[in-house]
Amino acid sequence: MNKITMTTLKSMKQSGEKFTCLTAYDASFAMAQEEAGVEVILVGDSLGMVIKGQASTLSVSMDDMVYHTKNVSRVCKKSFIMSDLPFAADSNKEQTYMNAARLIAEGGAHMVKIEGGATMLETIRFLSERGLAVCSHLGLLPQSVYKMGGYRIQGRTEEEAEKILNDAIALEQAGVDIILLECVPVALATRITKALTIPVIGIGAGAGCDAQVLVSYDVLGLTQGTPARFVKNFLHDSHSIKEAFKRFVEQVKNGQFPAPEHTFN
Numbered sequence: 001m002n003k004i005t006m007t008t009l010k011s012m013k014q015s016g017e018k019f020t021c022l023t024a025y026d027a028s029f030a031m032a033q034e035e036a037g038v039e040v041i042l043v044g045d046s047l048g049m050v051i052k053g054q055a056s057t058l059s060v061s062m063d064d065m066v067y068h069t070k071n072v073s074r075v076c077k078k079s080f081i082m083s084d085l086p087f088a089a090d091s092n093k094e095q096t097y098m099n100a101a102r103l104i105a106e107g108g109a110h111m112v113k114i115e116g117g118a119t120m121l122e123t124i125r126f127l128s129e130r131g132l133a134v135c136s137h138l139g140l141l142p143q144s145v146y147k148m149g150g151y152r153i154q155g156r157t158e159e160e161a162e163k164i165l166n167d168a169i170a171l172e173q174a175g176v177d178i179i180l181l182e183c184v185p186v187a188l189a190t191r192i193t194k195a196l197t198i199p200v201i202g203i204g205a206g207a208g209c210d211a212q213v214l215v216s217y218d219v220l221g222l223t224q225g226t227p228a229r230f231v232k233n234f235l236h237d238s239h240s241i242k243e244a245f246k247r248f249v250e251q252v253k254n255g256q257f258p259a260p261e262h263t264f265n
């Protein structure tokens with residue numbers, strides 16, 4: 001695998017080749033994922049749950065994110081590293097820029113991911129104009145879990161679906177580089193993916209997206225409680241963690257994952 005850049009990911013979208021993304025929070029997982037051919041490694045604020053044992057992502061701090069991003073970037077030579085802006089690190093455009101700059105300059109990330117749609121447009125424009133690569137996270141927003149009433153599918157009503165689609169289009173026009181869609185119906189995710197020229201990564205959003213992401217602990221069957229519908233345990237039929245990551249890559253690329261049973265209508 002050559003070094004992955006935004007140019008690589010955009011040309012994969014254009015040629016119709018699916019790409020893959022998994023979360024990593026430490027050097028060993030990041031290395032195994034890179035060796036398995038994972039193009040994008042996400043240092044997600046899901047670390048609040050899978051590393052810190054909290055019920056949500058809300059306790060994750062900027063220092064946590066910088067620490068884990070450093071551990072991942074130190075060993076990655078090829079994968080593209082995306083790192084989450086944690087809860088309350090993006091309350092205005094200047095604060096967001098300074099925090100994003102920390103993830104990139106101190107942490108070694110190549111891109112930052114920010115939750116939210118239309119409300120984040122001005123911030124996205126500000127960051128993009130200053131040369132930062134940004135991913136916008138739409139659909140289910142884990143940092144808004146209490147307002148959303150839980151971890152629930154989004155975009156099922158026509159009004160909600162139109163809002164997510166219009167937000168995605170407006171974010172692309174504002175300069176965002178990737179959209180990540182979480183827990184939306186397959187038809188909506190496919191419509192958004194076709195409407196945009198930038199890549200769309202899905203989780204619980206169906207096979208119509210340009211790429212798939214999962215939390216690595218879910219891929220290895222280490223889900224706390226009942227796994228979500230979109231989760232698949234790839235370790236089940238594998239002999240090692242690296243083989244499980246390889247199977248994830250293979251099954252995304254050959255269209256086997258996600259199957260209809262992993263998606264929402």
Ligand code: KIV
Nearest residue numbers: 023044045046203213
């Ligand atoms: O933090 C994270 O792991 C994420 C994924 C759920 C996409 O944002």
